[in-house]
Amino acid sequence: xKRVYAKEEVCIGCRLCEVWCRTEHSRSKNIIKAHKSxxxxxxxxxxxxxxxxxxxxxxxxxxxEPECVESCITGALTKDESGRVVYNEEKCxxxxxxxxxxxxxxxxxxxxxxxxxxxxxxxDRDTPACVEMCPNQALVYEER
Amino acid sequence: MKTYQLPxxxxxxxxxxxxxxxxxxxxxxxxxxxxDEDGEVYSEDEKCVACQRCVSLCPTNALYxxxxxxxxxxxxxxxxxxxxxxxxxxxxxxxxxxGMGNPKPYPIYWDHLVLNASQVTNPSIDPLxxxxxxxxxxxxxxxHIEIEMxxxxxxxxxxxxxxxxLKTPILFSAMSYGAISYNACEAxxxxxxxxxxxxxxxxxxxxxNLYKYAPNTIVQxxxxxxxxxxxxxxxxAAIEIKIGQGAKPGIGGHLPGEKVGPAVSETRMxxxxxxxxxxxxxxxIYSIEDLSQLIFSLKEATEYTKPISVKISAVHNVAAIASGxxxxxxxxxxxxxxxxxxxxxxxxxxxxxxxxxxxxIAAVDARLxxxxxxxxxxxxxxxxxxxxxxVIKAIALGADAVYLGTAALVAMGCHVCQKCYTGKCNxxxxxxxxxxxxxxxxxxxxxxxxxxVRGWSHEISEMLGGMGINAIESLRGNRLHLRAxxxxxxxxxxxxxxxxxxxxx
Numbered sequence: 001x002k003r004v005y006a007k008e009e010v011c012i013g014c015r016l017c018e019v020w021c022r023t024e025h026s027r028s029k030n031i032i033k034a035h036k037s038x039x040x041x042x043x044x045x046x047x048x049x050x051x052x053x054x055x056x057x058x059x060x061x062x063x064x065e066p067e068c069v070e071s072c073i074t075g076a077l078t079k080d081e082s083g084r085v086v087y088n089e090e091k092c093x094x095x096x097x098x099x100x101x102x103x104x105x106x107x108x109x110x111x112x113x114x115x116x117x118x119x120x121x122x123x124d125r126d127t128p129a130c131v132e133m134c135p136n137q138a139l140v141y142e143e144r
Numbered sequence: 145m146k147t148y149q150l151p152x153x154x155x156x157x158x159x160x161x162x163x164x165x166x167x168x169x170x171x172x173x174x175x176x177x178x179x180d181e182d183g184e185v186y187s188e189d190e191k192c193v194a195c196q197r198c199v200s201l202c203p204t205n206a207l208y209x210x211x212x213x214x215x216x217x218x219x220x221x222x223x224x225x226x227x228x229x230x231x232x233x234x235x236x237x238x239x240x241x242x243g244m245g246n247p248k249p250y251p252i253y254w255d256h257l258v259l260n261a262s263q264v265t266n267p268s269i270d271p272l273x274x275x276x277x278x279x280x281x282x283x284x285x286x287x288h289i290e291i292e293m294x295x296x297x298x299x300x301x302x303x304x305x306x307x308x309x310l311k312t313p314i315l316f317s318a319m320s321y322g323a324i325s326y327n328a329c330e331a332x333x334x335x336x337x338x339x340x341x342x343x344x345x346x347x348x349x350x351x352x353n354l355y356k357y358a359p360n361t362i363v364q365x366x367x368x369x370x371x372x373x374x375x376x377x378x379x380x381a382a383i384e385i386k387i388g389q390g391a392k393p394g395i396g397g398h399l400p401g402e403k404v405g406p407a408v409s410e411t412r413m414x415x416x417x418x419x420x421x422x423x424x425x426x427x428x429i430y431s432i433e434d435l436s437q438l439i440f441s442l443k444e445a446t447e448y449t450k451p452i453s454v455k456i457s458a459v460h461n462v463a464a465i466a467s468g469x470x471x472x473x474x475x476x477x478x479x480x481x482x483x484x485x486x487x488x489x490x491x492x493x494x495x496x497x498x499x500x501x502x503x504x505i506a507a508v509d510a511r512l513x514x515x516x517x518x519x520x521x522x523x524x525x526x527x528x529x530x531x532x533x534x535v536i537k538a539i540a541l542g543a544d545a546v547y548l549g550t551a552a553l554v555a556m557g558c559h560v561c562q563k564c565y566t567g568k569c570n571x572x573x574x575x576x577x578x579x580x581x582x583x584x585x586x587x588x589x590x591x592x593x594x595x596x597v598r599g600w601s602h603e604i605s606e607m608l609g610g611m612g613i614n615a616i617e618s619l620r621g622n623r624l625h626l627r628a629x630x631x632x633x634x635x636x637x638x639x640x641x642x643x644x645x646x647x648x649x
Binding site: 019052 | 161163166170201203572579587588
């Protein structure tokens with residue numbers, strides 16, 4: 001399956017991926033509204049990890065054997081036939097077990113909604129927002 | 145004590161649009177944008193260099209950089225700029241430093257020259273349907289050729305001096321590793337290779353990893369001799385002796401020690417952290433005869449397999465100097481006009497020394513023709529070429545090919561803020577800071593360089609076709625295809641062109 005991969009050598013740590021991820025996962029999909037007036041505010045599913053000069057954007061790896069799916073107590077996280085780790089927000093109770101077990105630190109805590117937020121590979125787009133909007137081609141969406 | 149001065153620019157932030165994402169904060173190496181204790185973004189105008197990095201990356205277009213020139217009481221002599229320079233020097237006692245090429249409003253002769261086109265009496269050529277030759281050979285051409293017929297086939301008996309072949313008459317100028325980043329060098333090397341043309345190492349040596357681009361690399365031997373060793377000379381397609389640079393004729397160079405990290409140190413063969421000082425003259429060249437010795441030393445070292453270029457800045461006596469260089473044995477003469485760029489130069493020298501490249505090309509070409517030695521050396525013109533129109537006019541004036549420096553940098557992202565000498569280039573070009581360097585993705589930059597030269601080459605083909613010419617060779621030095629608009633008699637005499645409206649004959 002296609003996954004998002006980071007090219008650390010050209011990641012500039014601007015965090016525009018986070019901005020556009022929040023926008024894509026907002027109600028209005030309007031960048032200004034999403035950041036200034038929406039409540040609860042959208043949470044970015046991608047996080048730029050940095051220890052300068054090294055930085056890279058990290059989101060759910062959609063693992064082949066996902067620890068989060070194994071450990072989710074309500075069945076909110078499942079692995080679908082395409083290989084994606086799918087998240088059903090309705091079922092999430094905010095126990096943070098996935099947050100604890102994920103070796104990448106990918107699931108983000110949405111403290112307002114008391115649920116997690118996690119990369120869904122932007123189902124409404126051909127290419128995830130973070131990849132398309134990166135100004136330096138530091139994220140690629142491809143089969144490996 | 146603080147000197148109170150009006151900042152050069154004003155950063156306007158539209159608070160209705162700003163989403164406080166902090167992209168501007170993270171992208172500004174000059175710290176013009178900051179977060180306050182409450183996590184709100186604010187800006188400090190006096191730190192801004194107007195490089196437009198934040199403006200370009202702001203996802204909501206909330207930022208705008210405005211000129212903030214102070215009101216100066218009506219005075220053409222004591223302008224805001226002249227006063228600013230005086231204030232700066234009164235404060236520091238230092239030499240004013242700057243980057244990039246001469247920005248002063250000297251006449252741009254390209255904009256006073258117009259090209260010809262075919263109408264009725266001679267047919268124009270459609271380059272999309274018919275072959276159009278932009279291929280250019282640089283190197284010394286023989287005075288005459290001898291051909292012998294063997295079994296009815298002509299065989300060339302004359303030994304031809306080494307040449308380099310360009311698919312288009314455009315090369316990338318000398319910009320050294322140290323002045324520009326590794327990624328910028330990589331992009332230039334890759335683009336030159338894909339385009340079938342050449343890039344130039346400048347005086348910074350050739351990084352170990354870039355030897356793969358060596359067949360499309362011109363290596364420089366400059367007064368500091370940085371990074372010069374036998375492998376470097378052997379690998380290159382051609383060797384260039386750098387005597388002068390258009391932005392700073394008559395003076396040397398200085399790469400500050402902060403820019404000399406382990407990789408630059410290894411490539412330049414100097415200790416980490418040491419200033420790389422290029423003397424103003426080569427201390428072994430004080431005459432044409434001395435230059436000839438270096439040319440032939442390099443030819444001997446490379447067994448006469450590659451052309452040797454000599455790069456000079458365009459100065460008053462450029463024609464006579466070029467004649468001397470051709471006679472000294474150079475295969476290529478590169479001439480850099482006063483609008484040529486630099487990573488660092490004293491402002492007064494950049495803005496006041498040297499002559500326009502247009503006049504220099506015409507003067508050199510005419511002189512070499514008069515002396516009957518034009519064939520001995522190819523001419524590469526450099527210094528502020530902005531578009532394909534400038535390039536084709538340079539060729540009509542007598543250049544064989546053109547070097548692009550600033551235009552290449554702009555294609556890669558440069559916004560000509562003239563702060564190259566600070567090492568804080570926010571676009572990742574003129575910096576050695578590993579955090580900033582990453583901003584120039586060589587994949588993107590190489591593609592943009594390729595696109596630029598491809599576009600210009602297409603335009604050159606179209607213009608040639610319009611003139612009814614099917615090879616760039618046929619336009620070289622063909623000044624009848626140029627006409628002058630709004631120039632004095634003396635300027636037209638030097639350029640060797642007639643006023644627009646005068647007939648072809």
